[in-house]
Amino acid sequence: MKKIFKFTPVVILLSLLTISCDTVRVASDYDHEANFDSYNSFAFFKPGIDKAEISDLDKKRIMRAIETSMTQKGFEKSKNPDLLVSIFTKTNENINIYQNNPGWGYGWGWSPWYWNSGFNTVNRTSDGTLYIDLIDAKTKELVWQGMGTAALAEKVSKKQERINEIVFKILEKYPPELK
Template structure:
């Protein structure tokens, strides 16, 4: 009986954790030796066109810098090995929940007085699903060599610190796949 009482709480926790996760995919050129890359820069012209406000753009770039520095890569303005471009996409998701009639053979809240048909509640909520693309281009070949894509729900952060943490989580999960681990044959 206790298990049935805890079931709604368990389902709520599963929903909350699944909504906060980031789905990540990555693609890369298998012919490229990623160990040769040591320095990078941002592709300013492309980043300027990214459809995200300047505060969030700065947070994204800072998170990329911190993540790549932790991997031993160095940012430079002079002849970088690769450049990074970002772009974003957002899509509104509409969720409709219909809580159908509740029937109790014992009446309203089990107090006798005949059967009870409860309210029919329909709730509509919206959320924003955001996608962040991180492109890495070889400066000598002038070609895309790696792309990471992170998709997740963007919540209205109550303060800048929470927003920054959410962006850092996004970037960390995307760049966890860079550089790719290529198995030697």
Template sequence: MKTTKRILMLLTVVLALAGCSTLRTASDYDKTADLNSYKTYNFYDKGIARVKLNNLDKRRLMAAVETEMNAKGFTKSEKPDMLVNLVVVAREKTDIYGPAYYGGWGWGWRGGWGSPFWGGPNYVNQYIEGTIIIDFLDPAKKILFWHGQGSGFNLDNFSKREERLNTGVKEILAQYPPNAIAAR
């Protein structure tokens, strides 16, 4: 019986953690901008210098953006139509799970019908949650014309980190161009 309770408790914690691992994305854009006029890109150097990631992750993030931009038909250029600015915002996050559920309605251990009760330890998960922001800037007009972000990225988790960065960037940039989203 104790083993069953422990398995149920562990399953509850795993499901709760799995539910928190998805990236939440959103985007916004300048509705007056002619998005079809942008064909070439490069990174905004001042923005890249301020990205608060280690150099490995910074290169991974830039590579993921390059892969997605190239897949969308953009060409990297020294004199680009648009600049890609990257920002990573981090904050401490604490998730608390528990106490776990034990028992249920039915025959109690002292005899008679009993009610469910709660007990056991709380489980605490502390980590750094990141938000990846990708902005498209028009260098000629000096304006921001598209903003995309994905929040919920666990920056403390090194498991499959490159794969998760690629997936996150892909989910964010799937929202560009905005008209493609409306057509779906």
């Protein structure tokens, strides 16, 4: 029974880490003067996308996810668009050290002792922040920006799935709820 109580905090901690890695934190902002009902088509803004400091493969993954999401929202990809889509990214590596020292203390009697059967767990994760900018094609002004921060997929086979999730969560905020 004692062993169960010793490892309960570790299990809870690992569960919280797993849950927190799955979440995507999103936010958005927009130009209150923009007429979002007038936007029906989009194209990618190549000069902006070229500046994003990620691999070309990840750029393609992000662009595929954006195209899918925008199409699902009723937008048409066009050579003469209403909106230009640009992206930029930031990454942050997190190093967390968790200490579990369940068996330490001092001895009784004449001989003090110290015993530690604990262990340290080092966890490295990379968080990425993706910004999606929607720019009015006529005025060349930013009208909407969405941002999503999440843990990045480590396995190549999971990258597209994770990028899809991040992009879809960001674009859920578009169009803004106008008041």
